[in-house]
Amino acid sequence: MNWKTLLLGAAAGFAAGYAAKQKIDETGGPSPERVLENVKAAVKKDGKIYGSWIVMKPENYEKFNLDYQVYKGGITRHANGKREQFEFVADASTGTILELTQKND
Structure with missing residues (x-):
């Protein structure tokens, strides 16, 4: 397995998870x-x-x-x-x- 592909996939997954969390926090209560x-x-x-x-x-x-x-x-x-x-x-x-x-x- 290519390390660059693995790191790129992990970074993309982290970014997507972070964006989803931010969106949920915006629409949720305090x-x-x-x-x-x-x-x-x-x-x-x-x-x-x-x-x-x-x-x-x-x-x-x-x-x-x-x-x-x-x-x-x-x-x-x-x-x-x-x-x-x-x-x-x-x-x-x-x-x-x-x-x-x-x-x-």
Whole structure:
């Protein structure tokens, strides 16, 4: 087998795979990281963020008899001299926050 042909085929396969991934990313919803950044931006308006987490795999969720694919996560911040913890549910296809709940210690 000719090495040039093998390398050319591998490079073409890599380029096609990369292009396909980019196209899927453009048409898909926001990444979990992007959703977490959006939620953090909304919550940090009133205090400094000290920790956050998100489940990377979307889950089924129902609210008001509507079905969603969602990301769930949480945020810890300090505001007014005390620690506050929040949990959130965000639509996986749009990144919209569907629910933001403050947890009591």
